[in-house]
Amino acid sequence: MTQQDRDYSEKRDFIRMNIETAITLTQGDQHYQATCLDLSSTGMQVVAATRLQTGDKVHVHIPSEHSELKGLEAETEVVRVATLEDGRQSLGLAILSMS
Template sequence: MSFHDQQYSEKRDYMRMQVQATAVMKLPELGETLAVQCHDLSSQGMQATSELAVAPGTAVEVSIPSPNPHLPGLEAKGSVVRCSEDEAGRHILGVQFDSLG
Protein backbone atom coordinates (compact mmCIF):
# COMPACT_ATOMS: atom_id res chain seq x y z
CA MET A 1 0.00 0.00 0.00
CA SER A 2 1.41 3.39 -0.94
CA PHE A 3 1.51 6.44 1.30
CA HIS A 4 -1.41 8.00 -0.61
CA ASP A 5 -3.57 4.87 -0.30
CA GLN A 6 -3.43 4.92 3.49
CA GLN A 7 -6.27 6.43 5.48
CA TYR A 8 -5.33 9.62 7.31
CA SER A 9 -7.58 12.10 9.06
CA GLU A 10 -5.53 14.86 7.46
CA LYS A 11 -5.35 15.27 3.69
CA ARG A 12 -1.76 16.41 3.26
CA ASP A 13 0.91 15.11 0.90
CA TYR A 14 3.44 14.93 3.71
CA MET A 15 3.49 13.51 7.21
CA ARG A 16 3.62 15.76 10.26
CA MET A 17 5.38 14.69 13.44
CA GLN A 18 4.51 15.92 16.90
CA VAL A 19 7.74 17.10 18.53
CA GLN A 20 8.82 19.10 21.54
CA ALA A 21 12.07 20.78 20.60
CA THR A 22 13.63 24.16 21.10
CA ALA A 23 14.50 25.80 17.80
CA VAL A 24 16.44 28.91 16.89
CA MET A 25 14.55 31.13 14.46
CA LYS A 26 16.53 33.89 12.78
CA LEU A 27 14.69 36.80 11.17
CA PRO A 28 17.36 38.10 8.77
CA GLU A 29 15.34 41.09 7.52
CA LEU A 30 14.82 42.30 11.09
CA GLY A 31 18.20 41.31 12.54
CA GLU A 32 16.44 39.31 15.29
CA THR A 33 17.00 35.80 16.65
CA LEU A 34 14.27 34.04 18.64
CA ALA A 35 14.17 30.86 20.70
CA VAL A 36 10.90 29.10 19.84
CA GLN A 37 9.26 25.82 20.85
CA CYS A 38 8.60 23.57 17.87
CA HIS A 39 5.47 21.42 18.31
CA ASP A 40 4.76 20.09 14.85
CA LEU A 41 7.25 19.36 12.07
CA SER A 42 7.12 18.11 8.48
CA SER A 43 9.28 18.38 5.38
CA GLN A 44 7.14 21.35 4.32
CA GLY A 45 7.05 23.39 7.52
CA MET A 46 6.50 23.59 11.24
CA GLN A 47 4.31 25.02 13.96
CA ALA A 48 6.04 26.74 16.87
CA THR A 49 5.25 29.01 19.79
CA SER A 50 7.06 32.27 20.40
CA GLU A 51 6.90 34.98 23.02
CA LEU A 52 6.96 37.54 20.19
CA ALA A 53 4.58 37.94 17.26
CA VAL A 54 6.11 37.51 13.80
CA ALA A 55 4.19 38.93 10.86
CA PRO A 56 3.12 36.61 8.03
CA GLY A 57 5.48 36.99 5.09
CA THR A 58 8.56 37.40 7.31
CA ALA A 59 11.53 35.37 6.04
CA VAL A 60 13.03 33.00 8.62
CA GLU A 61 15.97 30.65 9.03
CA VAL A 62 15.25 27.75 11.37
CA SER A 63 17.76 25.57 13.18
CA ILE A 64 16.77 22.57 15.32
CA PRO A 65 19.73 20.77 16.87
CA SER A 66 19.80 16.98 16.82
CA PRO A 67 19.68 15.20 20.19
CA ASN A 68 22.04 12.62 18.66
CA PRO A 69 25.61 13.90 18.16
CA HIS A 70 26.03 11.49 15.21
CA LEU A 71 23.09 12.93 13.25
CA PRO A 72 22.78 16.42 11.82
CA GLY A 73 20.11 18.77 13.04
CA LEU A 74 17.54 20.47 10.83
CA GLU A 75 18.43 23.64 8.94
CA ALA A 76 15.69 25.29 6.89
CA LYS A 77 14.76 28.56 5.24
CA GLY A 78 11.19 29.66 4.82
CA SER A 79 8.60 32.22 5.82
CA VAL A 80 5.91 32.73 8.41
CA VAL A 81 2.49 32.03 6.90
CA ARG A 82 0.37 32.39 10.03
CA CYS A 83 0.62 34.02 13.46
CA SER A 84 -2.11 33.81 16.09
CA GLU A 85 -2.20 34.28 19.84
CA ASP A 86 -3.20 31.49 22.22
CA GLU A 87 -5.07 31.92 25.51
CA ALA A 88 -1.78 32.19 27.43
CA GLY A 89 -0.59 35.10 25.28
CA ARG A 90 1.99 33.09 23.34
CA HIS A 91 2.16 33.41 19.57
CA ILE A 92 1.52 30.33 17.45
CA LEU A 93 3.59 30.54 14.27
CA GLY A 94 3.00 28.55 11.11
CA VAL A 95 6.20 28.40 9.05
CA GLN A 96 6.42 27.11 5.49
CA PHE A 97 9.84 25.85 4.42
CA ASP A 98 11.28 26.90 1.06
CA SER A 99 14.48 24.88 1.39
CA LEU A 100 16.07 22.34 3.72
CA GLY A 101 19.73 21.79 4.30
Protein backbone atom coordinates in the same frame (compact mmCIF):
# COMPACT_ATOMS: atom_id res chain seq x y z
CA MET B 1 -3.22 27.31 -5.58
CA THR B 2 -4.65 29.36 -2.73
CA GLN B 3 -3.34 29.04 0.82
CA GLN B 4 -6.60 27.33 1.81
CA ASP B 5 -6.17 24.77 -1.00
CA ARG B 6 -2.55 24.25 0.10
CA ASP B 7 -3.62 23.77 3.74
CA TYR B 8 -6.12 21.09 2.72
CA SER B 9 -3.65 19.46 0.36
CA GLU B 10 -0.94 19.40 3.03
CA LYS B 11 -3.26 17.80 5.58
CA ARG B 12 -4.13 15.13 3.05
CA ASP B 13 -0.71 14.56 1.46
CA PHE B 14 1.89 15.06 4.21
CA ILE B 15 2.38 13.32 7.52
CA ARG B 16 3.00 15.63 10.47
CA MET B 17 5.37 14.40 13.16
CA ASN B 18 4.69 15.65 16.69
CA ILE B 19 8.14 16.53 18.01
CA GLU B 20 7.79 19.27 20.67
CA THR B 21 11.44 20.31 20.78
CA ALA B 22 13.39 23.48 21.52
CA ILE B 23 14.52 25.38 18.41
CA THR B 24 16.05 28.73 17.51
CA LEU B 25 14.43 31.20 15.10
CA THR B 26 16.59 33.88 13.49
CA GLN B 27 15.34 36.92 11.63
CA GLY B 28 18.14 39.31 10.74
CA ASP B 29 20.14 39.84 13.93
CA GLN B 30 17.26 38.77 16.21
CA HIS B 31 17.34 35.27 17.76
CA TYR B 32 14.30 33.76 19.45
CA GLN B 33 14.05 30.60 21.52
CA ALA B 34 10.96 28.69 20.43
CA THR B 35 9.25 25.32 20.57
CA CYS B 36 8.51 23.34 17.42
CA LEU B 37 5.29 21.41 18.03
CA ASP B 38 5.10 19.49 14.77
CA LEU B 39 7.02 19.08 11.55
CA SER B 40 6.16 17.88 8.05
CA SER B 41 8.11 17.81 4.82
CA THR B 42 6.68 21.22 3.87
CA GLY B 43 6.32 23.10 7.14
CA MET B 44 6.18 23.30 10.89
CA GLN B 45 4.08 24.69 13.73
CA VAL B 46 6.06 26.77 16.22
CA VAL B 47 5.28 28.65 19.45
CA ALA B 48 7.51 31.61 20.36
CA ALA B 49 7.60 35.03 22.01
CA THR B 50 8.01 36.94 18.74
CA ARG B 51 6.34 39.72 16.78
CA LEU B 52 6.54 38.08 13.39
CA GLN B 53 4.07 38.72 10.58
CA THR B 54 2.77 36.71 7.65
CA GLY B 55 5.33 36.83 4.86
CA ASP B 56 8.38 37.25 7.13
CA LYS B 57 11.34 35.05 6.27
CA VAL B 58 12.85 33.19 9.24
CA HIS B 59 15.84 30.86 9.59
CA VAL B 60 15.13 27.82 11.79
CA HIS B 61 17.71 25.72 13.61
CA ILE B 62 16.59 22.43 15.15
CA PRO B 63 19.54 20.95 17.05
CA SER B 64 20.30 17.24 16.99
CA GLU B 65 20.45 15.29 20.23
CA HIS B 66 23.06 12.99 18.66
CA SER B 67 26.63 14.15 18.09
CA GLU B 68 26.87 12.04 14.92
CA LEU B 69 23.90 13.80 13.30
CA LYS B 70 23.80 17.38 12.12
CA GLY B 71 20.76 19.40 13.18
CA LEU B 72 18.18 20.71 10.74
CA GLU B 73 18.69 24.14 9.20
CA ALA B 74 15.77 25.58 7.24
CA GLU B 75 14.80 28.80 5.55
CA THR B 76 11.09 29.37 6.15
CA GLU B 77 8.29 31.83 5.52
CA VAL B 78 5.59 32.70 8.05
CA VAL B 79 2.24 31.66 6.55
CA ARG B 80 0.07 31.78 9.68
CA VAL B 81 0.19 33.83 12.89
CA ALA B 82 -2.10 33.55 15.92
CA THR B 83 -1.60 35.28 19.25
CA LEU B 84 -1.95 33.03 22.29
CA GLU B 85 -3.45 34.09 25.63
CA ASP B 86 0.01 34.40 27.19
CA GLY B 87 1.14 36.82 24.44
CA ARG B 88 3.31 34.34 22.55
CA GLN B 89 2.65 33.58 18.91
CA SER B 90 1.63 30.32 17.29
CA LEU B 91 3.34 30.33 13.89
CA GLY B 92 2.80 28.25 10.79
CA LEU B 93 6.10 28.17 8.89
CA ALA B 94 6.40 26.95 5.29
CA ILE B 95 9.79 25.41 4.55
CA LEU B 96 11.44 27.10 1.56
CA SER B 97 14.74 25.20 1.71
CA MET B 98 16.67 22.91 4.06
CA SER B 99 20.32 22.12 4.63
